[in-house]
Amino acid sequence: MNPLEIIEKYYNKKSKLYRILVKHSCQVRDKALEVVDKHPEFGADRQFIAEAAMLHDIGIFLTDAPEVECFGKHRYIEHGYLGSEIVENEGYPRHALVCERHTGTGLSIEWIEKRNLPVPHREMCPVSIEEQIICYADKFFSKSKLDRELKIDRIVEKLSKYDEAHAQQFLKWHEKFG
Numbered sequence: 001m002n003p004l005e006i007i008e009k010y011y012n013k014k015s016k017l018y019r020i021l022v023k024h025s026c027q028v029r030d031k032a033l034e035v036v037d038k039h040p041e042f043g044a045d046r047q048f049i050a051e052a053a054m055l056h057d058i059g060i061f062l063t064d065a066p067e068v069e070c071f072g073k074h075r076y077i078e079h080g081y082l083g084s085e086i087v088e089n090e091g092y093p094r095h096a097l098v099c100e101r102h103t104g105t106g107l108s109i110e111w112i113e114k115r116n117l118p119v120p121h122r123e124m125c126p127v128s129i130e131e132q133i134i135c136y137a138d139k140f141f142s143k144s145k146l147d148r149e150l151k152i153d154r155i156v157e158k159l160s161k162y163d164e165a166h167a168q169q170f171l172k173w174h175e176k177f178g
Helices: 003-010 016-038 046-055 058-062 076-089 093-101 109-114 129-138 152-162 164-177
Strands: none
Touching (some): 003 016, 003 058, 016 058, 058 076, 129 164
16 A cells, blocks of 8 residues: 555645645654664554554645645544545555544543534544554644654643643653653
């Protein structure tokens, strides 16, 4: 499977949004692969991680996030499940789960219901080691500031704004993967 071929079905290769998505996805992929190489004891599927990391944000074009060139009708928090539907329809259900489960440090049904989020009411937290590694790696990179990797304290600060549990989950992953 070639993730770029799938991305190019939905994104104009010459657009700024395409460049943002691919740059961010490559950063996440490379960080995730560093974790895989550093921790062979997890037995993570390296090829799957490389592919899924490239596709994890494919749904952003459907959202309204002008700061990253997205002019869709959905709220940004919806990009995970929307991307999951795209990747599922492309025939990659395991990759689709990464799309759905990478937002924040995952969206629990309790968190979704408590905040009445506009996403399907189901558990959307990373389960497999591959999902966890990609979710962890994703937190280091912002699509609006592509030129740098975020520091741990900044990631924790950003996640804490949503919920302290997200920050704590990230710190657990950092202890495990860092």
